[in-house]
Amino acid sequence: MELIKLTIDNTPVEVEKGTTIYQAAKKIGIKIPALCYMNLEHLGIENRPGGCRICVVEVAGRRNLAPSCSTSVMEGMVVKTNTPKVLNARKTVMELILSDHPKDCLICPSNGKCELQSLAATLGVREIHSVENAAMSTYRKDASPSLKRDMDKCIMCRRCETMCNEVQTVGALSAVNRGFMAVVAPAFEQDLVKSPCTFCGQCVAVCPTGALTEVDDTNKIIRALADPSKTVVVQTAPAVRAALGEEFGLEPGTRVTGKMAAALRRLGFAKVFDTDFAADLTIMEEGTELLDRISKFLKGDKSVKLPILTSCCPAWVNFFETNYPDMLDVPSSAKSPQQMFGAIAKTYFAGKMNVKREDLVVVSVMPCLAKKFECQRDEFKVNGNPDVDYSISTRELAHLIKMANIDFASLPEEDFDQPLGESTGAAVIFGTTGGVIEAAVRTAYEIFTGNKLNKIDFKELRGLEGIRTASIDFNGTMINIGIAHQLGNARKLLDGVRSGMYNFHAIEIMACPGGCVGGAGQPYHHGDSSIIEARHKALYKEDEEKTIRKSHENPYIIKLYEEFLGKPMSETAHHLLHTHYFDKHKV
């Protein structure tokens, strides 16, 4: 590899050819401010339109300023990152951006988390030259069940467009219009619900301002908790425990399972349950379905659809309903853990507690924004009453805790309530890419072969590469597995299956980068993908520390089948835990 020598702010530095000034500066501890630029290096996602012009630097011999994010280093280059000319340019450009940005920071949903806000502070913008009747670019506001768009706050960083098109290949958003009115929007600037949007929320996850945010349901929770006629229970998804701490200043990757349970209890939830329990249940149903299909297939039944696709991820479900309406019978019919939990809570648990369905409020805390959409789907309602009433994000939970004056750091570690709070290590790793399929393999292997696993960890299924494949030896029968995270990779994998390039028995797909740990409801990563990696590692650590690590060994799951469901794929199970899909084709 060719090395290039240059100096940045009088410091000599040597970097590989092709490195940008921005990266070279970072190497010697100079953090050039940037706004539109985003590089999730662990995930291979980069947004570099060169549009904001904040990261400009002076390069000797160049007549204008160079955008450091996209200018490659050259031998002997002399770079200055903080001359008066540079500082004035950055400040002036920031002033321009702010001149076309609403000034309602104090009541903005992104207040305190906004990259634009903190950058304006860093750059020292103290006033904005007022031009009489200065135009503001304003647009119609749009709210879906999951996301809100307030494009008045858009700064055209194009991150959302990159996520939606290049990473997710959803194609709901595009840059539209030109010049001052240019903005990122769905076709015809219509509502997202009319677009092929999957509500994966990755646009929200990367938005540096308050232009794209989640629908805030915290007030509904507060009202429900205060209603004496309601029994309010909560379930928390696996990935939440690995990220919630970040909202309270803890290191990324700190697991806060116990503190989270304690906080939820203090918020007033009647029962603090765990979605992980439902994840174990999912494995029972999905694993059985998988084995069922494989056995039939091996016996020569050609009507069987393989590979089986996981269906835990609601954005993925939306994606295939929209893009692959011809393949609706391929994914597992098993509901997602969130919905299985809701269905069991409002039947089995409600019965145990003797609470009427209508008086039981099920709240879920999810790393996800598509879950808000999922819990409102009609097929998950009984007489209009949803199995899961409200789904809030990790960020919303943090907000609730703060609003309720709970000092998170000093909380004790507490356990979940029973019977819907017990879970295995297999369930915990649902929160990261490869986890669902590993959990399924652990159970399917033992059931299929009748042997105990010697080694519970399937390292070949782990990692952060976008598409991974592995073959697992089921005692002589090779089971081929495909894994994809990010919908663009899912599309590639599926197209490969269609074209015959791949031959899988089972495929796990997660819409978000890294799986649920990188979900759109998680604390903002602000472009630092090491945070997602830390959460990913934390979940495997939690799994390792669990005594029970296979779903079918969860005693409460065994009990649930004994008491209520019978066996996996039984009629009751089918009725409560399985679903069907719809053709929602859109362009």
Next chain:
Amino acid sequence: MAQIKMHLLVCGGTGCRASESKRLVDELNAQLKANNLDEEVKVIITGCFGFCEKGPIVKVIPDNTFYTKVKPEDAEEIVEEHVLKGRKVTRLLYENPETKEHVSDSKHMGFYQKQVRIALRNCGFIDPENIEEYIVRDGYAALGKVLSMTPAEAIDIVKKSGLRGRGGAGFPTGLKWEIASKNKADQKYVVCNADEGDPGAFMDRSILEGDPNSIVEAMAICGYCIGATKGLIYIRAEYPLAIKRLQVAIGQAREFGLLGPKILGSDFDFDIELRYGAGAFVCGEETALIHSMEGKRGEPTIKPPFPAEAGYLGKPSNVNNVETFANIPAIFLKGWEWFSSIGTEKSKGTKVFALAGKINNVGLIEVPMGTTLREVIFEIGGGIKGGKKFKAVQTGGPSGGCLTEQHLDTPIDYDNLVAAGSMMGSGGMIVMDEDDCMVSVAKFYLDFIVEESCGKCAPCRIGNKRMHETLEKICQGKGTMEDLDYLDNLSKVIKDTALCGLGQTSPNPVLSTMQYFRDEYLAHVVDKKCPAGRCKALRSYVINADKCMGCTLCAKNCPTSAITGDKKVPHVIDQSKCIKCGTCYEKCKFGAIEIR
């Protein structure tokens, strides 16, 4: 009826008419009649000779004698000496400024060398829809010549000719070709940028309409040089005639085997397709143009990578504009030595300009690099319309700047124009006179930029909008000195930080007018006056009591009843009610209403 034996051509251009050419014609006719020559000799009034400084002009046909500064009193001598006796009136002949010799034959006058047509060599001379006429004028011979060389040899000729891109920035064409030729790829592309978008420029359109084959030939030459077999012409959809003629030319070239496989018996294959623009000025920028050809929004991307490395569909692509290509066949036909002998040290050859605005001879001209603005405007262009005073000339379109009287004798080339705060651009040249308000002109260009900005980068998207609003404020008489500082800083920051060439040059009209016409800005800001009277808000209509007859016509027509006064008594305009519609000014028969 007697046969006409002689014609006396008298220039009827505006300049000459101002210097009494009309009376000269009358006098000549009277003299002819007096000598009974009016049946045999005819006086003809012609269009402008473009020699207004020496006007009025009289040219005698058939002997091509050229008289300058002819006064009505000279008519008698011309008729008696030249017409009757066949003796030229030496004292009226054109004097060569260098040799001080009298030149009698107009064909040997230096003036006629001011325009040299290379790119426009065939425009107007051949039927653009007939390839045979092009072939007769040595068409495709350059391609034949090139095919007998190696690509490197051919590129070397382009390099030595000194040809620079005619689309704006003036990048050396030969070097561009060399870079594209050196990048290895399974497919490369030759792209012709025919997305002429400068408001007030129509050079490329004229070449495409008048000589489409020259572009087809040049693109094939380029293809051979860089190793491309495909050519694409990106042309404005607003140019239907140019599109049609290109289609005809491409079709005929295919028929003749001058496009397609194995051209002229060589192993070289080349063909051309058309791609249409759809009304976005920014697509003149090469990366934006390429995105547009790929069916995307025409947003520029950061260079590098340059199109020569990764262009159309990610393949090496060479983008040149129409006029650049039009020069190529001529360079190969007549040699690089010939081409590089024309022009200045760093800018070789000629440049086509679309001369427009407040000028008498609006037209398409082609002059050697190094010609001065004065020669272009006052000699070729015939001076300012209506005998008004020259104020500024805008070159380079929205990316250029306004140049003033002090630049009139500057030789035109790439570097001089940039040094003066403007740029060559594609060749629009808009002349402005004393009635034009330079703040409004700057606002006009900003308006264009705001409308055409792609919106990708913040400085251009928002900065130009704010500049436009500030200029609007100044034109409304609400500007402050801080606004001028604001404009100055914004202009510089946009220049330094905008993403593409168009954004980086967009403040030029403001910067150059602020530099050369600061007085005018100050008049708007401090005195709240528009010296040219163009800014409506700063105008006030006042009745001159000495001239007002009290006819009441103005008062009757005033839409806001701002004018009062009794019959036959001078009227008064109430400034608080006046909306400055100008109706009174138009209606007054006595010129009593004045604009201040």
Next chain:
Amino acid sequence: MNKIKSLDDLRKMKQNLSSDISIREKSNNPEKMVQIRVAMATCGIAAGAREVMNTFLEKIEKDSLPIVVTQGGCMGYCYAEPTVEVKVPGKDPVVFGHVDSKVALEIVDKYIVKGELIDGILPVNYQTIQEKA
């Protein structure tokens, strides 16, 4: 149409095509033909060049004159469109500006038939590389 297969073919073709193809096609003694070229670029057409062209064609047809009318590109005299160039054998070409149907008829009747110039001719103010050579 035969394809041109070599540079020699091209040269031969050039020689074979007399300086004016259309004249050759129309007459046996091309040296006596008068050529009229109407500038038919966008601005010319916008200013009425098509009507002018039609007037010429009708007039020639009616009077059976040995005149050939062709179209050309912009000659650069945009201020004087429509413009028409007339080349009478043995004389320098003359350009007429601001031509309308009336002037077109005058050009034929006066200039071409009688050799009289009419008001409004435009002096040529440039040279091309062909001439300079």
Next chain:
Amino acid sequence: MSNFKLQDCHKKQIKDICDSFNNEPGELINVLHKTQGVFGYLPEDVQREVAQNLNIPVAKVYGVVTFYSFFTMKPKGEHAISLCLGTACYVRGAELVLDEFKKQLGIEVGQVTPDGKFSLDCLRCVGACGLAPVVLIGDKVYGRLDPSKVKEILANY
């Protein structure tokens, strides 16, 4: 927004256009040119149909349509009036001519007269600067305009 309803015959027309460009997404602009040529404008349903045929998101199509000023989502009048606002026309008083058109037609730029007869738009330089100021009505160019000629010109239609 328009009330345009896509009929089967329209779908066929769009399909034929897309087919003629091999349904290449890269030909989107050429497809839109042809399609606008057929329908006169590009209503929503037409864009959806184009997206469907080229297998690209309709948001992309819309992004392109709104980027280029040549494309329009509003139907034009029977006679589309386009006034040149290029520099040459501007310095020769095109603005005054525009004001007169607005006054005579009673509409603003970008609008269509209530009877659907005229629509008024501006464009940048048709390249007929010698005739400045210039207006295009349909394909016909009127040059050397001044406000007093506007009424007369409109009377031809």
